[in-house]
Amino acid sequence: MDGIADTGVELGFTVNGEATRLRCPPSTRLSDLLRERFGLRGTKVGCNAGDCGACTVLLDGRPVCACLVPAGQVEGRHVETAESLAGPDSALSGLQQAFLRHGAAQCGICTPGMMMAATALLRDTPSPDRNQVEDAIGGVLCRCTGYAKIVDAIMDAGAGLTDGPAPDAGAAVGAAVHRLDGHAKVNATETFGADSWPQDALLVRAIRSPHFLADFSFGDLTAWRQDRPYVTTIVTAADIGGVNAFGVIPPFADQPALAEATARFRGEAVALVIGGADALAGADLSDFPVTWQERDAALTVDEARKPGVAQLHQSRADNLLIAGRVKSGDGADGLASGDVQVSAAIETAYVEHAPIEPEAGCAWLEGDVLVISACTQAPVMDQEDTARILGLPLERVRIIPAAAGGGFGTKLDVSLQPLLGLAVLKTGQPCRMVYSRQESMISTTKRHPAAMRGQLAATRDGRLAGMVFEGAFNTGAYASWGPTVATRVPIHASGPYSVPHYLAEAHAIHTNGPVSGAFRGFGVPQATILQEVLMDRLALELDIDRLAFRRMNALVDGDRTVCGQQLHGVGIAECLDALAPAWQAAQARAAAFNAGGGTVRRGVGVASCWYGCGNTALPNPSTIRLGITADGRLRLHQGATDIGQGSNTVITQICADALGMPLADFELVGPDTAITPDCGKTSASRQTFITGKAAELSGRRLRADILRHSNMEDDAEIRLEGASIVINGTADRQRIDLATMPVDEFGYVMRAEETYDPPTVPLDADGQGEPYAVYGYGAQVVELEVDLGLGTVSVRHITAAHDLGRVINPLLATGQIEGGIAQGLGMALMEEYIPGRTENLHDYLIPSCGDMPEIETIFIEKPDPVGPMGAKGLGEHVLIPTAPAILNAIHDATGAWIDQLPALPHRVLAAIDAANGGDA
Numbered sequence: 057m058d059g060i061a062d063t064g065v066e067l068g069f070t071v072n073g074e075a076t077r078l079r080c081p082p083s084t085r086l087s088d089l090l091r092e093r094f095g096l097r098g099t100k101v102g103c104n105a106g107d108c109g110a111c112t113v114l115l116d117g118r119p120v121c122a123c124l125v126p127a128g129q130v131e132g133r134h135v136e137t138a139e140s141l142a143g144p145d146s147a148l149s150g151l152q153q154a155f156l157r158h159g160a161a162q163c164g165i166c167t168p169g170m171m172m173a174a175t176a177l178l179r180d181t182p183s184p185d186r187n188q189v190e191d192a193i194g195g196v197l198c199r200c201t202g203y204a205k206i207v208d209a210i211m212d213a214g215a216g217l218t219d220g221p222a223p224d225a226g227a228a229v230g231a232a233v234h235r236l237d238g239h240a241k242v243n244a245t246e247t248f249g250a251d252s253w254p255q256d257a258l259l260v261r262a263i264r265s266p267h268f269l270a271d272f273s274f275g276d277l278t279a280w281r282q283d284r285p286y287v288t289t290i291v292t293a294a295d296i297g298g299v300n301a302f303g304v305i306p307p308f309a310d311q312p313a314l315a316e317a318t319a320r321f322r323g324e325a326v327a328l329v330i331g332g333a334d335a336l337a338g339a340d341l342s343d344f345p346v347t348w349q350e351r352d353a354a355l356t357v358d359e360a361r362k363p364g365v366a367q368l369h370q371s372r373a374d375n376l377l378i379a380g381r382v383k384s385g386d387g388a389d390g391l392a393s394g395d396v397q398v399s400a401a402i403e404t405a406y407v408e409h410a411p412i413e414p415e416a417g418c419a420w421l422e423g424d425v426l427v428i429s430a431c432t433q434a435p436v437m438d439q440e441d442t443a444r445i446l447g448l449p450l451e452r453v454r455i456i457p458a459a460a461g462g463g464f465g466t467k468l469d470v471s472l473q474p475l476l477g478l479a480v481l482k483t484g485q486p487c488r489m490v491y492s493r494q495e496s497m498i499s500t501t502k503r504h505p506a507a508m509r510g511q512l513a514a515t516r517d518g519r520l521a522g523m524v525f526e527g528a529f530n531t532g533a534y535a536s537w538g539p540t541v542a543t544r545v546p547i548h549a550s551g552p553y554s555v556p557h558y559l560a561e562a563h564a565i566h567t568n569g570p571v572s573g574a575f576r577g578f579g580v581p582q583a584t585i586l587q588e589v590l591m592d593r594l595a596l597e598l599d600i601d602r603l604a605f606r607r608m609n610a611l612v613d614g615d616r617t618v619c620g621q622q623l624h625g626v627g628i629a630e631c632l633d634a635l636a637p638a639w640q641a642a643q644a645r646a647a648a649f650n651a652g653g654g655t656v657r658r659g660v661g662v663a664s665c666w667y668g669c670g671n672t673a674l675p676n677p678s679t680i681r682l683g684i685t686a687d688g689r690l691r692l693h694q695g696a697t698d699i700g701q702g703s704n705t706v707i708t709q710i711c712a713d714a715l716g717m718p719l720a721d722f723e724l725v726g727p728d729t730a731i732t733p734d735c736g737k738t739s740a741s742r743q744t745f746i747t748g749k750a751a752e753l754s755g756r757r758l759r760a761d762i763l764r765h766s767n768m769e770d771d772a773e774i775r776l777e778g779a780s781i782v783i784n785g786t787a788d789r790q791r792i793d794l795a796t797m798p799v800d801e802f803g804y805v806m807r808a809e810e811t812y813d814p815p816t817v818p819l820d821a822d823g824q825g826e827p828y829a830v831y832g833y834g835a836q837v838v839e840l841e842v843d844l845g846l847g848t849v850s851v852r853h854i855t856a857a858h859d860l861g862r863v864i865n866p867l868l869a870t871g872q873i874e875g876g877i878a879q880g881l882g883m884a885l886m887e888e889y890i891p892g893r894t895e896n897l898h899d900y901l902i903p904s905c906g907d908m909p910e911i912e913t914i915f916i917e918k919p920d921p922v923g924p925m926g927a928k929g930l931g932e933h934v935l936i937p938t939a940p941a942i943l944n945a946i947h948d949a950t951g952a953w954i955d956q957l958p959a960l961p962h963r964v965l966a967a968i969d970a971a972n973g974g975d976a
Contacts, residue, residue, distance in 0.1 A: 069130045071096070072140040082128030086120075087111040089127050090137060097251040098138035098168040098244025100461070102197075102412040103493040107897035109196030110412050112169035113137050119176045121195070138168030138244035141175065151175065151213040152242040156234045159867045160209035162200035162875065163700030164241030165248060165413045165461025169196045174210040182214055190905045197897065199412055199462045200700045202874030203905040222720040225773070228709040229925055232867035236705045236724060237698065240459075249416030249431040249458040254486035257418055258288055259333040260472075260479045261489075263326050263344050264499060265319030268353035268568040268891070272319060272326060275345030286335035288485075291328040291478050298447030302470050303535050304437065304574075308377070310369060311534035311571065313445050313474040320368055320533035321568055322891055323498030330479050330487060353568035355891065357507055357528045360567045368533060368566040377531050377564040380542035382549075382823030384618040390522015390557020394513025398593040401510075404582045404957045406530075406889035407503035407882075409575055410902050413461020414496040419476035420486035426453050426477050431460040433467045433697050434737040439729045445474040446481060453477070455729045463699040464879070465574030466500050468739055469536055497895045501573025503883075504529040504541055504564075506582040510549070512590040518600050520609050522557035525549040525586070529579060531564040532571040538564035541572075541579035543672050543819075547827055549583040550618045551591065552628040552666035553609040558618040560823075569891055574739055576879065577932045580667060581939060585957070588663040588940035592947065602944070603639045603662050606835070607632045610664070619819065621826040625928075627859025627918030628664055628833040634914045635662065635837050638855040642839045646948070655844045658852075659949025664835040665936035668828030669929035670742040670814055677813035678747040679733035682711060682754040683804030686794050688779045690717065691804075693725045695732035696747050701931050702868035703743040709864055710748045710924050714755025716774050733809065741929025744864065745830050746812055748924040753810035761806060766790040781806075814922065830920050832928040834858035836877070838941040839909075842949045844968060847961030849885055849946060851907075854938070857914040861928035870913050873934045877911055878903045880938025888958050 064081035071094055080089060085104070090096040090113070102108035104123045111122040114136040141149045148156065151171055161167040170193055177184055177192035184192070189210045190203075198206065223231040240246040265272070274292065281287045293300055293314040300316065303309030315326045329341060354360040360368075360375040368375055391397055417430020426448065432438050435455040443453040460467055472489045479487040491499070508527040514520050527545055531538030546560035562579070595605035610629045616622050639662060646658040670676045681693035692711055698704040704724055712719045725732060735747045762774055762781060772785040781792040797805035814829035839853040856873050863869055886901045894900040919926025943954050952967035 065128060067127060067131050069132060070134045072136055080127050082126055084127040085123050086113070086125040086127055086130060087122035090122060096137045096139050100165055100168060101250065102165070102414065103897050105493065105896060105898060108412055109173070110166050110169045112172045112196055114172055114176055117176060117179065119173045136172070138171055141171060142243050146243065148243060150216060151178065151210070153217070154209040154213040154215070155242045156238045157217065158205045158209040158212065159234065159871045160201065160205040161238060161241035162871060163460060163462045164246045166196055166198045167241055168244045170198065170206055174213070177210070178213060184211065186211065194905050197412060197902060197904060199410055199902060200875045201871055202878035202911065203908050204874050204911060205871050207905070222718060225716055225718045225775070226713055228712040228719045229862070229864050231709070231865065233705060233709060233719065233865055234867065235702060236708055246459045248413055248461050250490045253418040253488040254420045257333065257486040257488045258330050258479065258483060259336045260475060260487050261329045261336060261341065262475065262495070263329065263341065263346060264495065265315070265322060265324045265326060267319065267348055267350045268322050268355060269351045270319050271317060271349040271351065273347050275347065277345060280345045286339065287329055287331040289330050289482055291330065291482050292326070295478060295482060296445060298445050300445060302441040302445060302474065304469060304537055305535065305539050308535035308539055311536070313478070321570055323570070325475065325499065328475055328479060330483055355567055355569050357530050357565045357567065360565050368568070372566060375566040377535055377538045377566055378542045380546045380562045382546035382558065382560045382618055384620065385557035387522055387524040387557050387559030391511055391513045391524060394521035395516040396594060396597045397511060397513040398590055398597055399509070399511045400586060400589050400593060400953070402508050402586045402589065402955050402957070404506045404585065406505050406570060407575060407887050408497055408889040408900055409464045409466035410897065410900065411462025411464065411466065414491040414493055415471045415500065416490040417458060417472055417476060418486065418488035419480045421480060424452055426480060427456060428454070428473050428476055429456045429458050430473055430476065431467055432457050433460065433463045433699055433739060435695065435697060435727050435729050436734045437737060438470050438473045441470045442474045442477050446477050457697050457727045460697060460699040463738070464576050465739060467699070468574050468737055469501055471500060493897060494895045497900070501536055502570045502889055503575035504531060504572040504579055504582065506579070508583065508586045510586050510590055512594050514594055514598060516598070518598055518605055518608055520553055520555050523550060523555050525560035525583070527562045527583060529562060529564050530567050530569055530572060532567060532569045534571045536571045536573040537578060538572065540574070540672065545579040545583045546823055547619055547668065547672070548580045548666065549587055551584065551587045552611050552664055552833055554611055554615055555618055577667070577936055578740065580932070581880070581883065581936045584663070584665050584936050585940045585943065588937070589943055589953070592944045603632060603636060606662065606664050619827060620824045623831065625861060625918050625920035626833065627916045628666060628835065630916045630918055631833055631835040631857040631859055632664065634857040634916060635835055635855060638912070639837050642837055642853070646839065656841050657844060657949040658839065658841050659945040659947070661838045661941040661943065661945030661948055662835065663937040663940035663944060665833070665933050667741060667832050667933035667936060669745045669830045669832060670740050670828055673816045673818045673825055673827040675813055676736065676742065676746060677811050678735040678750045679809065679811040680711070680735070680747065680750040680754040681733050681802065681807065681809045682758050683802060683807040684781070684794060685803060686779065686797065686799060686805050688776050688794055689723055690721045690776060691723045691725050693732045694735060694747070695727045696735035696743050697727050697738045699738055701872060702865065703738065703747065705868060706744050706864045707748050707751045711751035711755040713925070714752040715759050717776070721776055741832060741932040744927055745923050745929045746814060748927060750810050750812040752924040753812055754808045757810055758806065758808035761808060762792070766792060829922045830928050832859060832930060832933045834933050834937055836937040836941045838945045840942065840945045840949065842946055842964065844950065847964035849959060849964060851881060851909040851942065853910045855912045855914065857916055858930065858934060859916040859918050859928065860930055861920040861923045862917050862926040863915050864927055866915065869915065869930060872930050873913050874911050876934025877938050878908060880935035881907065881942065883958065884939035884942040885958050886960070
């Protein structure tokens with residue numbers, strides 16, 4: 057809405073100390089009033105149900121969810137929003153400085169709500185303890201941070217500390233630099249997809265299928281529209297001017313922007329209603345003229361594989377999208393050669409990404425160019441898919457990413473981008489679209505549910521002999537990232553271990569469930585759960601310490617993987633060694649605790665992981681442009697979207713040290729398909745490694761050009777002084793007058809542009825090749841308690857050791873690890889998306905502050921010879937060991953193996969019952 061209707065009751069109240077009087081309907085949500093009438097868009101809306109707390113403001117000094125407060129209740133009262141926190145001249149408050157200093161804002165979408173809840177606490181309790189802070193922010197959800205940094209920042213808000221000096225030239229890498237884009241996150245000025253739109257933009261709403269599988273037809277759309285003056289037009293698939301199909305992997309692109317005749321999953325869009333924002337936003341569209349003919353749906357892999365079941369796509373027999381396979385040696389012979397063999401079968405559920413920001417954006421025309429600003433993780437892919445769907449040349453579509461309020465993979469696939477484009481082309485007017493929370497949850501991708509089984513064998517002395525793995529992954533109605541999951545899983549299902557005989561197969565199966573896509577790990581977290589449970593079972597059968605068993609089988613430099621790739625820079629052994637003291641201490645604590653008896657038992661678990669960074673055996677380039685203007689401005693064009701992980705900062709740190717100039721000299725030019733080179737997708741732990749490498753190469757190239765231009769030695773110092781570059785050598789000093797140099801097509805007098813595409817070798821039919829140039833490694837130890845009577849699990853402490861190759865920014869890296877652990881914990885213990893049932897943040901639970909354990913982080917630096925300055929990716933593998941370590945700890949506490957995730961209390965109790973022979 058561009059504004060709240062100026063009708064209703066007259067209200068008088070204060071907003072951020074300013075008295076105001078206005079007229080509006082008394083039922084108007086306070087959140088809408090603040091955002092639409094006052095332009096205070098630091099008040100974020102994540103659910104409109106009071107579940108996420110992103111809209112927290114202060115009402116007479118007490119925190120409330122603004123989405124639940126009717127405007128009629130604020131008469132005579134005082135409202136404070138996040139915009140009130142900064143001091144004169146927008147100087148950051150102590151709380152805002154603390155959030156920045158501690159890295160408490162990652163994507164930033166929850167930050168205003170967190171800070172308002174904290175403000176109320178700090179006024180009453182200036183020096184709170186940790187429990188008081190956790191209680192105060194317990195109603196505000198964060199999907200990125202794991203909460204520890206937020207709690208630390210709130211406790212430190214009164215310290216009066218300020219930012220330290222920026223690192224000197226050559227000292228950026230390794231420094232705990234706060235986010236270069238952090239100020240906007242903490243002062244409530246960051247612009248997310250729902251926060252900005254052209255004046256008089258029309259609103260777009262989608263009509264979506266309420267059924268899992270249904271044929272449909274439209275009634276009299278013209279008559280329906282004419283009865284509603286606020287509706288400008290209706291768009292259906294018949295209005296699409298190009299190819300009505302999108303997908304992240306072009307040969308598998310199969311998902312229509314708007315369904316034609318058949319809707320294959322609940323939530324699939326079939327039409328768009330476009331009209332005036334004020335009226336359309338609250339309009340009831342339940343009588344839209346569409347007739348549904350529901351059909352029998354296959355929601356599970358077993359149902360989709362039944363003989364005679366309908367095929368979702370006629371070209372894909374047996375509903376099989378694709379199968380992946382890796383064969384090394386002979387898996388069956390390897391099992392037979394072992395002295396001890398174990399087996400297991402595990403099922404995992406759909407997991408919802410649950411970014412606090414639902415999908416949102418706007419679009420407009422600039423001449424004949426369609427401009428789309430929306431949340432995304434893949435701007436160039438959005439540009440390509442949208443242009444193809446709309447039938448436009450690529451140069452007539454421009455994507456300007458809005459700040460993304462979390463992603464984790466769900467914002468890799470296009471969502472509303474082509475819908476916005478259709479609306480603009482149909483109406484000729486600017487348009488905006490904001491998904492509701494339910495709309496986001498029913499229409500976007502999920503983590504693949506998996507049904508896996510495997511066998512693992514070892515010799516009596518503890519050496520692995522062979523492994524066989526089979527997994528069926530529910531890829532939903534359309535392909536999305538299913539081919540990637542089916543390919544990546546067999547590569548990783550061995551774990552970071554030396555397995556001489558190996559066979560792994562993964563099948564991506566179509567169902568009428570939600571589309572399964574990318575979610576932080578592309579199937580590897582699921583496969584690792586089975587693999588690491590097998591490792592525990594085998595260690596116990598062999599009577600070998602579980603951590604020691606992993607250590608003796610860990611890959612080391614020079615070893616070959618199950619794909620035949622020789623590895624270098626392998627840090628898994630160092631991770632396990634670093635965990636040994638924590639492992640031993642945790643076991644001693646558990647033994648002492650359990651000796652006291654009672655119905656609560658303590659257990660300790662361990663799990664390892666590895667993860668290949670970037671695309672699997674496919675081209676994977678990133679390009680960085682670095683330039684200096686005639687007036688002495690140093691600009692870094694970085695086209696990757698930073699969705700909270702910190703790539704804007706980390707990539708600039710790498711470039712700064714490669715160039716040899718201070719970090720403070722850099723201006724960052726963020727992603728925009730018209731002005732930044734393609735840095736690829738923000739996925740697969742590729743940005744630090746691949747875009748970081750391109751940044752390193754660009755920095756070194758520009759440095760070399762400057763030194764060559766000035767005829768100075770390699771170790772000379774370079775710095776900017778006004779419109780000049782000054783180069784200081786050991787015995788000479790040179791100055792380059794930038795104002796006298798010719799300007800190139802990009803507006804620079806000196807420029808370097810470098811592309812990096814990591815070296816890989818395609819996989820053959822047996823999965824042999826070199827799928828990734830760099831791997832990351834990690835291991836975690838979990839301490840938890842299980843209530844044997846209730847089946848509840850409480851994770852008390854996690855020690856996480858991760859090999860980053862080289863730590864570019866320890867502050868941001870710690871935040872990534874803590875946030876990843878939170879998502880791994882949720883996957884293990886509470887998160888289960890059930891289509892048609894858990895379509896909001898009340899029924900679908902993600903970890904809150906009170907669910908999080910204490911986390912100790914250990915950095916391992918085993919430099920990779922390929923990575924930028926030795927660095928490896930981190931984003932994915934931080935969550936991979938968490939769930940299996942939790943399952944192994946549950947077994948350690950109870951003797952029960954969990955075979956279905958999440959480990960909800962009733963499943964834990966059933967497993968304990970089964971372990972006790974059915975004697976509950």
